[in-house]
Every structure is written in C-alpha cells, then in structure tokens.
Amino acid sequence: MDSRPLTVSSTTVRRPSSTVGFVRAVGAVAWKDLTAEYRSRELFSSMLVFSLLVILIFNFALELDIKTRQSVTSGVLWVTFAFAGTLGLNRSMAVEKDRGCLDGLLLAPVDRAAIYFGKVISNLAFMLIVEIVILPVYSFLYSVNxxxxxxxxxILLGSIGYIAVGTLLASMAVQTRTRDVLLPILLFPVAIPVLIAAVKASGGYLNGDEFSMILPWINLLIVYDIIFVAIAFMVFDYVVEE
Amino acid sequence: MIEVKKLVKRFGMKTVLRGVDFDVQPGEFVALLGPNGAGKTTFLRILASLSRPSLGEIRVAGYRLPSEAAAVRARLGVVSHLPLLYGDLTAEENLRFFARMYGITNYELRITEVLEMVGLSARRHDLVRTFSRGMQQRLAIGRAVLHDPDVMLFDEPYTGLDQDASSMLDDVLRSVAAQGRTVVMTSHDLVRAEDLATRFDILSRGVIAASVTRKGLSRSNLLSFYKQALAN
Structure with a gap:
C-alpha cells in the first residue's frame, strides 16, 4: 500500500460559509442524488408505478361521464402526486440514514441549509419527472386535456410547496424508528393548505374559470412556498442536530 | 488540540456524560476505551459537532463548539463503524462529492492520491455497494482524510472486519497517524489499541475513570490496566 504523505496545499481548501461554497454544496447534494437515482432508479420507479396504479384504480372505480371527469380531475391528480411524493421523500431520506450518510453530510463544513436545498432540488426533480409522465397518461385515460x-x-407551485415542507419533515422523521409511517402523519396536516390551494386552482383552470377567481389560490400557493422555504432555512440545522 | 471541560450530555432524563474532562495534545493518538453504554460514541459525536452538549466547554483546533462548528468540521475527519458512503456512486464519485462539499479545488489529483493511499486505485470506477466491508472502511478513511484534517476521530473502525481487513486497516491508521495528525479512537479491541495508540483513556459511567500513556503502561499490559480502572 502506498504510504506517501497526504499533504495538500492550504490554498486547495477554501474556507466554509461563503456564498460560493453554499451554492457549490447545494449543487453537490443535488448532483449526488440525481446520479445515484439515475443508476438505481429505485425511487423513480416506485413513485411512477404507484402513481400509474392510483390513476388506473380511479379510472376503473369511478364510472365517469366527461363532465364529472373534469370536476374530479384536480382531486385525483393531487391525491396521486401527494402519495407519490411521500413515497419519494421517505426513500430519499432513508438512503441518507441507511449507511450513516446523513452524518457524512452533516460533517461537511457548510451551512446545513445547503443540504436542505440540495435535497429539495433533487426531490422536486423526481416529483416533476413523475408528473411529466403521469399527465399525458392521465389525459389519455380520462380524455381530459x-x-x-x-x-x-x-402543478409546479404546488409541487414546490409540498416538497419544501416534505423535505423538512422527512429530515425529522428519518431520525425516528417509525420513520415510514411518521412522515405521512406529520406531512399531510401541514400540507393541507398547499393541497387545497393546488386542487382549487387546478380545478379552476380545468373548468375554465375566470383568472380573478383562481388568483387567490395561486397567491396562497406562492405565500405558502415562500414561508415554508424560509422556515426550513432557519430551522433545518436544529432539526438534524441531536 | 482538543480541550474538553466538565462536559455533560443528557438525553431527556438520562445523563450519559457526567462532567468529562479531556485534553489531547497535537500529534497524540488517544484510544478511548470503555464498556458498552459508557458514552464513547456520544462523546465522539459531540466532538464531531453531530450532537450538541448539554453543559461544558469544548475546543477543537482552537475553535469552540457548538458556536464555531463549521470551522471545527473543516479541520476534522471522522470514521465510524458505518461507511458514510453512497452505495450507488463509484468510489471516485463518492470522493468527488465530498471534495465539493469540503470546498476542495483541483480535487481530481487529490482523489487519485487518496485512492492510492487506501489501495483502491484499481476499483475507483466500481460502485461502492459492490465493495467488501473492509474496502468500504478503507474508502471511508480516504473520505475522512480527503481535506487533510488536523484531527481524526475513529468510532469503532474495526467493527465487522475480518483479520485481513483489520490488518490492512492497521496500516492505513498508522499512515494517517504518522503524518502528525491528532487521533482519537474508540475501540473494544484492546490488542489493536495497545499497538496503535500513545495514550489510553478509560471512559466509564460517563467520566474518564483512568488515563495512562504508553510509557506509563510499560510495567503492565493494557488489559490489566483496563480491568483495574473499571473495578475502581
């Protein structure tokens, strides 16, 4: 085994807490998640199969005429996205816990909020990819444009809100023994405002409502997204520390 | 290099550490020994800034914990019994990821150096989940020294390793310590600890019950010292 000295010049290690370091850490965490998922496809395939099953079951369970289909579409879509998102969030944090990887992340000399934002980006990417696949399938099965x-x-605003709060709560739930069941119990009550606003705004667009009627729900989604991203930025360090 | 005064750690009603005083000089290799439940892992997690102390003062490499935790983490390398590596990334990708997290520039050369040091150059493009436990542990040490830390913390690094893998890990640990780093290692393997460390501290019932240097141990062996410390 080579026993050469492990000296690196002091200029190669930058000091932590710089903005560049923060952005680099966010990018590193997101890149790591996306690369690992591209290779294993565990998380994406489970989310996708689950979503397809849900819309298929609804399609067979509800004997729907075209008018009724339009009225239930937003609800069915968001039930599908919310459940699939929970699956993805659980799996995404379980991967960090299984081999002690979360400790490895927390040992890095960066603002820990960077870890949160990196996880949000990757979790959001997984959810959006599933949604991109689900939307045409749903359109085909339910004959709804x-x-x-x-x-x-x-859908983008609702997904951001759901993932923002979900990533924070998944980081809390993963520290417990009952993490698989705890996340939905914690997440759904907190995510109710974003789900209601997303269902109402989606329904408004599908029914062809006036924009002025949809706007309050969109405003609620934007405010929810901003508030929960800000809260997570402030409390993530305390959530992950023992 | 490490100064700990009156450290107390409570989990709810349970007090795990009851006023630990602990000092380590630069370049020392301290083996922290003790029975299960003595608080060794909790103590190391506090030094690593993974856990917040309930009371007490801690300085690592001149920086206070927990207020200057990021500065401490930049000077710290940690190896535990878990690999802290991603199975679906290759050895090289894992090190590249951690190099970016530690803000190391020109990291490709450094990654090559580290992979050579831990003897995994030939497997650099293989997924970590295909590695044996011993190889994962060597790569974990590579990850921990990637940013050239001043202080290394090892928490039961031999857990789950066979004899060959343990011997190989001995070599890696010696090479890590030989470069003047300060090392604190918890272990239940007294023979290996006696072989590697320059000082032996016994943690029992939440306090350092006894401490001896390698020179001070010359008249007896570590096992008898350990038994005597626990008996008292």
Missing part, C-alpha cells in the same frame, strides 16, 4: 400553461404553473 391537461396541457394548459396555467395548470402546469399550479
């Missing part, structure tokens, strides 16, 4: 720019914006 979902390719409305307003609806897509609502």
């Amino acid at each position: 979902l390719f409305n720019p307003g609806l897509l914006m609502v």
Whole structure:
C-alpha cells in the first residue's frame, strides 16, 4: 500500500460559509442524488408505478361521464402526486440514514441549509419527472386535456410547496424508528393548505374559470412556498442536530 | 488540540456524560476505551459537532463548539463503524462529492492520491455497494482524510472486519497517524489499541475513570490496566 504523505496545499481548501461554497454544496447534494437515482432508479420507479396504479384504480372505480371527469380531475391528480411524493421523500431520506450518510453530510463544513436545498432540488426533480409522465397518461385515460400553461404553473407551485415542507419533515422523521409511517402523519396536516390551494386552482383552470377567481389560490400557493422555504432555512440545522 | 471541560450530555432524563474532562495534545493518538453504554460514541459525536452538549466547554483546533462548528468540521475527519458512503456512486464519485462539499479545488489529483493511499486505485470506477466491508472502511478513511484534517476521530473502525481487513486497516491508521495528525479512537479491541495508540483513556459511567500513556503502561499490559480502572 502506498504510504506517501497526504499533504495538500492550504490554498486547495477554501474556507466554509461563503456564498460560493453554499451554492457549490447545494449543487453537490443535488448532483449526488440525481446520479445515484439515475443508476438505481429505485425511487423513480416506485413513485411512477404507484402513481400509474392510483390513476388506473380511479379510472376503473369511478364510472365517469366527461363532465364529472373534469370536476374530479384536480382531486385525483393531487391525491396521486401527494402519495407519490411521500413515497419519494421517505426513500430519499432513508438512503441518507441507511449507511450513516446523513452524518457524512452533516460533517461537511457548510451551512446545513445547503443540504436542505440540495435535497429539495433533487426531490422536486423526481416529483416533476413523475408528473411529466403521469399527465399525458392521465389525459389519455380520462380524455381530459391537461396541457394548459396555467395548470402546469399550479402543478409546479404546488409541487414546490409540498416538497419544501416534505423535505423538512422527512429530515425529522428519518431520525425516528417509525420513520415510514411518521412522515405521512406529520406531512399531510401541514400540507393541507398547499393541497387545497393546488386542487382549487387546478380545478379552476380545468373548468375554465375566470383568472380573478383562481388568483387567490395561486397567491396562497406562492405565500405558502415562500414561508415554508424560509422556515426550513432557519430551522433545518436544529432539526438534524441531536 | 482538543480541550474538553466538565462536559455533560443528557438525553431527556438520562445523563450519559457526567462532567468529562479531556485534553489531547497535537500529534497524540488517544484510544478511548470503555464498556458498552459508557458514552464513547456520544462523546465522539459531540466532538464531531453531530450532537450538541448539554453543559461544558469544548475546543477543537482552537475553535469552540457548538458556536464555531463549521470551522471545527473543516479541520476534522471522522470514521465510524458505518461507511458514510453512497452505495450507488463509484468510489471516485463518492470522493468527488465530498471534495465539493469540503470546498476542495483541483480535487481530481487529490482523489487519485487518496485512492492510492487506501489501495483502491484499481476499483475507483466500481460502485461502492459492490465493495467488501473492509474496502468500504478503507474508502471511508480516504473520505475522512480527503481535506487533510488536523484531527481524526475513529468510532469503532474495526467493527465487522475480518483479520485481513483489520490488518490492512492497521496500516492505513498508522499512515494517517504518522503524518502528525491528532487521533482519537474508540475501540473494544484492546490488542489493536495497545499497538496503535500513545495514550489510553478509560471512559466509564460517563467520566474518564483512568488515563495512562504508553510509557506509563510499560510495567503492565493494557488489559490489566483496563480491568483495574473499571473495578475502581
């Protein structure tokens, strides 16, 4: 075995807490999650299969005429996204806990909020990819056109809010023995405002409502997203420390 | 290099550490020994800034914990019985990820150096989940020394290793310590600890019950010292 000295010049190690260091750490965490998932596809496949099963079950369970289909679409879509998102959040944090990787992340000399934002980016990417696959399948099965720019914006805003709060709560739940069941119990009550606003705004776009009627729900989604991202930024360090 | 005064750690009603005083000089290799439940892992997690102390003063490399935790973490390398590595990334990708987290520039050269040091150059493109336990532990040490830390903390690094892997880990540990780093290692393997460390501290019932240097141990062996410390 080579026993050469392990000296690195002091210029190669930058001091922590710089903005560049923060952004680099966010990018590193997101890159790590996306690379690992590209290789294993464990998280994506479970989310996708689960989502497809849910919309198939609803399709067979509800004998729907075209008008009724339009009225239930937003609810069915968001139930699907919320459940699939919970699966993804649980798995994403379980990977960090299984081999002690969360400790490895927490040992890095960076603001720990960078770890949170990195996980949010990767979790959001997984959820959006599943949504991109689900939307055309849903359109085909239910004969409903979902390719409305307003609806897509609502799906993006709702997903950001759900993942922002979900990543924070998953970081708390993963420290417990009952992490698999604890996350939905913690997450769904806290995520109710974002889910209601997303369902209402989506329904508004699908029913062709006036924008002024949809706007309050979109505002609620934006405010929810901002508040929960800010809260997570402030408390994540305390959530992950013993 | 490490100064700990009157350290107390409570989990709810349970007090795990009851006023630990602990000092380590630069370049010392301290083996922290003690029975299960003595608080060794808790103590190391506090030094690593993974756990917050309930009371007491801690300085590592001149920085206070927990107020200057990020500065401490930049000078600290930690190896535990878990690999702290991602199974779905290759050895090289794992080190690249941690190099970016530690803000190391020009990290490709450094990664090559570290992989050579832990004897995994030939497996650099293999997924970590295909590695044996011993190889994972060597890569874990590579991850811990990647940013050239001043202080190394090892928490039961031999757990789950066979004899060959343990001997190989001995070599890696010696090479890590030989470069003047300060090392604190918890272990139940007294023979290995006696072989590697320059000082032996016994943690029992939440306090350092006894301490002896390698020179001071010359008249007896570590096992008898350990038994005597626990008996008192």
